[in-house]
Amino acid sequence: MATNTQFSKETYLYWYELMQLIRQFELKAEEKYKMAGKIRGFFHAYVGQEAIAAGCMTATRPEDPFITAYRDHGLGMAKGITPNEAMAELYGKATGCAKGKGGSMHFFSKEHHFFGGHGIVGGQIGVGAGLAFAEQYRGTDNVVLCFFGDGAARQGVLHETFNLAMLWKLPVVFICENNHYAMGTSVERTSNVLDIYKLADGFEMPGDSVDGMNPETVHEAVARAVKRAREKGGPTLLEIKTYRYKGHSISDPGKYRTKEELEEYKSKDPILLTLHTIKEKGLATDEEIAAIDKRIEDVVEAAVKFAEESPFPDASEVLKDVYADPNYEFIVD
Ligand SMILES: Cc1ncc(C[n+]2csc(CCOP(=O)(O)OP(=O)(O)O)c2C)c(N)n1
Numbered sequence: 001m002a003t004n005t006q007f008s009k010e011t012y013l014y015w016y017e018l019m020q021l022i023r024q025f026e027l028k029a030e031e032k033y034k035m036a037g038k039i040r041g042f043f044h045a046y047v048g049q050e051a052i053a054a055g056c057m058t059a060t061r062p063e064d065p066f067i068t069a070y071r072d073h074g075l076g077m078a079k080g081i082t083p084n085e086a087m088a089e090l091y092g093k094a095t096g097c098a099k100g101k102g103g104s105m106h107f108f109s110k111e112h113h114f115f116g117g118h119g120i121v122g123g124q125i126g127v128g129a130g131l132a133f134a135e136q137y138r139g140t141d142n143v144v145l146c147f148f149g150d151g152a153a154r155q156g157v158l159h160e161t162f163n164l165a166m167l168w169k170l171p172v173v174f175i176c177e178n179n180h181y182a183m184g185t186s187v188e189r190t191s192n193v194l195d196i197y198k199l200a201d202g203f204e205m206p207g208d209s210v211d212g213m214n215p216e217t218v219h220e221a222v223a224r225a226v227k228r229a230r231e232k233g234g235p236t237l238l239e240i241k242t243y244r245y246k247g248h249s250i251s252d253p254g255k256y257r258t259k260e261e262l263e264e265y266k267s268k269d270p271i272l273l274t275l276h277t278i279k280e281k282g283l284a285t286d287e288e289i290a291a292i293d294k295r296i297e298d299v300v301e302a303a304v305k306f307a308e309e310s311p312f313p314d315a316s317e318v319l320k321d322v323y324a325d326p327n328y329e330f331i332v333d
């Protein structure tokens with residue numbers, strides 16, 4: 001699908017490098033989980049969905065908060081959690097982005113405006129609107145990007161949240177990452193409404209369907225929605241069509257879908273597509289691309305070393321940052 005926006009060489013190379021980082025990080029972490037038994041617990045890979053992170057990053061500012069579900073490694077690193085902090089979190093180490101106590105599903109970085117990492121399907125839809133309310137209340141022009149899956153789109157919280165978000169014209173872009181499955185259940189088996197973006201109609205919220213296998217199309221749609229929200233025009237629902245190459249989680253062999261379906265999406269791979277565009281436009285030589293690939297390989301290897309050499313959290317830390325501080329003073333002006 002063609003876009004109207006002209007993107008710079010820097011943008012294409014940024015997209016390529018970020019998507020490669022996410023892809024190679026996930027593959028290495030999966031290897032450390034399965035082959036080495038170094039990572040335990042839940043683990044949901046973002047492989048296949050990288051173009052969404054890439055396009056969303058160039059369409060937003062660093063201060064714009066992001067919030068997502070448990071498939072959070074890619075978006076967390078895109079926002080600024082370092083590969084070291086990300087890998088250490090997967091290893092349950094004290095140097096992780098949630099001090100080793102959150103694990104795969106609970107990446108978090110207040111510093112980088114990344115608000116999780118949520119395990120309750122759809123829970124972050126309401127929390128995302130709350131973040132947007134906070135931005136509006138404080139009088140900033142920041143816009144929240146609130147990500148959720150096609151399965152989460154069937155949760156009741158979506159309807160209540162959309163209602164209030166439209167009533168108060170909250171600065172939020174709701175991004176449904178439609179990867180066609182909620183665990184092993186296809187979109188067709190969860191609702192009569194197969195075009196998820198149409199859920200916006202009931203609230204007179206603008207909604208759109210977006211190709212999620214290309215950072216260009218993602219950027220363009222998100223930039224439009226972010227502009228509307230920044231200019232106090234309220235929320236938008238974007239249904240971004242994507243695909244996860246891996247099973248739902250690390251323990252899912254994905255037998256509910258055909259090899260042909262998987263191959264069809266892999267043939268539209270966003271990293272290969274971006275590489276093709278870079279070459280076609282003559283934006284980088286093979287050597288320059290090889291240098292990026294090598295840099296990513298080194299960064300991911302270094303992250304593994306960092307995670308392995310980091311200490312586990314001390315036992316005295318077990319309840320710290322878990323419960324709200326009863327003496328916390330809420331500032332309401
Ligand atoms: C409220 C709730 N119900 C059920 C679950 C179990 N569960 C975990 S992930 C998942 C599927 C969600 O799929 P989707 O929203 O499409 O996200 P994806 O995994 O495809 O990114 C379910 C049902 C849960 N974590 N929370």
Ligand SMILES: [Mg+2]
Nearest residue numbers: 149150181182
């Ligand atoms: Mg899904």
